[in-house]
Amino acid sequence: MEERVIIFDTTLRDGEQSPGASMNAAEKLRLATQLEKLGVDVLEAGFPAASEGDFDAVSKIASKLKKTEVAGLARTSKADIDRAWGAVQHAAKPRIHTFLATSDIHMEYKLNMTRDQVLKTTSESVKYAKSLTDSIEFSAEDASRSDRDFLCKVFEAAIEAGATTINIPDTVGYAIPMEFADLVNYVIDHTPNINKAVVSVHCHNDLGLATANTLAALNSGARQAEVTINGIGERAGNTSLEEVVMSLHTRPNYMPFSSNIKTELIYPTSRLVSMITGIIVQPNKAIVGANAFAHEAGIHQDGVLKNPMTYEIMKPETVGLSASKLVLGKHSGRHALRSHLKEMGYDLSDEELKLVFKKFKELADKKKHVVDEDLEVIVTEGILRTAEIFELEYLHVTSGTTVIPMATVRLFINGRPVQGTGYGNGPIDAAYDCIAKLTGTESELLRFSISAITSGTDAQGEVTVRLKENGLVALGRGADPDIITASVKAYINGLNRLEYLKANPVMATT
Ligand code: KIV
Ligand code: ZN
Numbered sequence: 001m002e003e004r005v006i007i008f009d010t011t012l013r014d015g016e017q018s019p020g021a022s023m024n025a026a027e028k029l030r031l032a033t034q035l036e037k038l039g040v041d042v043l044e045a046g047f048p049a050a051s052e053g054d055f056d057a058v059s060k061i062a063s064k065l066k067k068t069e070v071a072g073l074a075r076t077s078k079a080d081i082d083r084a085w086g087a088v089q090h091a092a093k094p095r096i097h098t099f100l101a102t103s104d105i106h107m108e109y110k111l112n113m114t115r116d117q118v119l120k121t122t123s124e125s126v127k128y129a130k131s132l133t134d135s136i137e138f139s140a141e142d143a144s145r146s147d148r149d150f151l152c153k154v155f156e157a158a159i160e161a162g163a164t165t166i167n168i169p170d171t172v173g174y175a176i177p178m179e180f181a182d183l184v185n186y187v188i189d190h191t192p193n194i195n196k197a198v199v200s201v202h203c204h205n206d207l208g209l210a211t212a213n214t215l216a217a218l219n220s221g222a223r224q225a226e227v228t229i230n231g232i233g234e235r236a237g238n239t240s241l242e243e244v245v246m247s248l249h250t251r252p253n254y255m256p257f258s259s260n261i262k263t264e265l266i267y268p269t270s271r272l273v274s275m276i277t278g279i280i281v282q283p284n285k286a287i288v289g290a291n292a293f294a295h296e297a298g299i300h301q302d303g304v305l306k307n308p309m310t311y312e313i314m315k316p317e318t319v320g321l322s323a324s325k326l327v328l329g330k331h332s333g334r335h336a337l338r339s340h341l342k343e344m345g346y347d348l349s350d351e352e353l354k355l356v357f358k359k360f361k362e363l364a365d366k367k368k369h370v371v372d373e374d375l376e377v378i379v380t381e382g383i384l385r386t387a388e389i390f391e392l393e394y395l396h397v398t399s400g401t402t403v404i405p406m407a408t409v410r411l412f413i414n415g416r417p418v419q420g421t422g423y424g425n426g427p428i429d430a431a432y433d434c435i436a437k438l439t440g441t442e443s444e445l446l447r448f449s450i451s452a453i454t455s456g457t458d459a460q461g462e463v464t465v466r467l468k469e470n471g472l473v474a475l476g477r478g479a480d481p482d483i484i485t486a487s488v489k490a491y492i493n494g495l496n497r498l499e500y501l502k503a504n505p506v507m508a509t510t
Helices: 025-038 052-064 078-088 104-111 115-132 148-160 177-190 210-220 241-250 263-277 298-306 334-343 350-366 372-383 427-439 483-503
Strands: 006-009 042-046 069-074 094-101 136-141 165-170 198-203 224-227 390-398 406-413 416-423 444-452 461-469 472-480
Touching: 006 198, 006 241, 025 042, 025 052, 025 263, 042 052, 042 078, 052 069, 052 078, 069 078, 078 094, 078 115, 094 104, 094 115, 094 165, 104 115, 115 136, 115 148, 136 148, 136 198, 148 165, 148 177, 165 177, 165 210, 165 224, 177 198, 177 210, 198 210, 210 224, 210 241, 224 241, 241 263, 263 372, 334 350, 334 372, 350 372, 372 472, 390 427, 390 483, 406 427, 416 427, 427 483, 444 483, 461 483, 472 483
Parallel strands: 006 042, 006 224, 042 069, 069 094, 094 136, 136 165, 165 198, 198 224
Antiparallel strands: 390 406, 406 416, 444 461, 461 472
16 A cells, blocks of 8 residues: 655745746736645645735635645744744645754854754744644754754654654755665654654755655655745755656655645646746756657657657656647637636636637737647736736837837836837847836846747747846746747836835745
């Protein structure tokens, strides 16, 4: 009988700490709904004490989800724990997740606390959290670089005070699999009351070992894996959900554990995260990268045609990549669109469908065949973008071999129309010049990249920009069959994200 592993998803918290990956409340709610459908057991919705925006998003998610446990992160102060509880208290299944560092380096330089103080604070804060709700997780930040015996004492105190999950983070991605497996064994063997709590692990990917460390820990007795979709997260990211889940699925002889994840929703969820955060999945990313199931070498293609298992260890359909992508055209009806979107993992309300259908028709007028990738763009652009500070109303460009490129742009800034003209080396440069003047932005364009979503000259162009202002970095994304419009949409999206970041400074403590 396979043992069950609890999947704790932190895409909305640690994942959001990826540079530029901030999401607004509507985007977080949409993603949370998808993660519940995917089957995650626990969803860490955010860090409510970090900002009003985070508190608001966590509260909304907590009120919406019915099956998934919703966790709010808190430092050990009473104020943080109250804030986390305030945000998750209306959840069907609430959890408070509190954390304190236990490594000598963090205690000395970051916390300025002694071991005794850390022990006492752990006990008091967990006790306080326990007075508010039952499900309490305690994380020993930088556990993998902590003195093992001290770590076990802290965990013992946390469990004694009421922690139901104790989490062993490899905060800086320093551990290697044999060592991390040994650490988990050590904690299990040297924490006297360990049988009263679930052992969890939370790995970062600085050495590219987050998934390997997590699997090694499960083999040693950990039963909760903390993960993010596409492995996004602080610095090099966190353990990726899809890699852990598909490893368990593909190698049951070595990893006899089951999870609650509906694997066929992995790919749509990955795309949704990428669309919302603007973080592109690298093509060779395991499980969800564009090349993960592509066979280039002739000898491989031949083998796969004869028997897919010659070169495929997983079926693409298992992760939600269907071989035959439905092509919709301008005569396709609302019903066909709804049922296809459902297959893609988007269960839209009538109101949302109305909007998406309108945008779909507009695109189908410009482009003969609308494919899944186009629909993803429509869904995320159409229903996830809530009222934003800057909105594009109108764009006109003049360009060619004999004229100075010029752009006229009309924007709404907080609903107020403004219009201007800009010049540049090319039409995109001209449009950006105009938008910069209209918005007064002081941001620097760090990166601009453009690619086609599908093949063919009528393909939608997809533009990603990276903007920086006063140390804040935001990604912007836009798509359109007209690449200049796509570029303008991406710039405006990036500027809106910068405004969101300014209003919701992300936490600087973890
Ligand atoms: O990496 C880390 O240590 C964390 C903790 C807050 C669990 O994210
Ligand atoms: Zn982390």
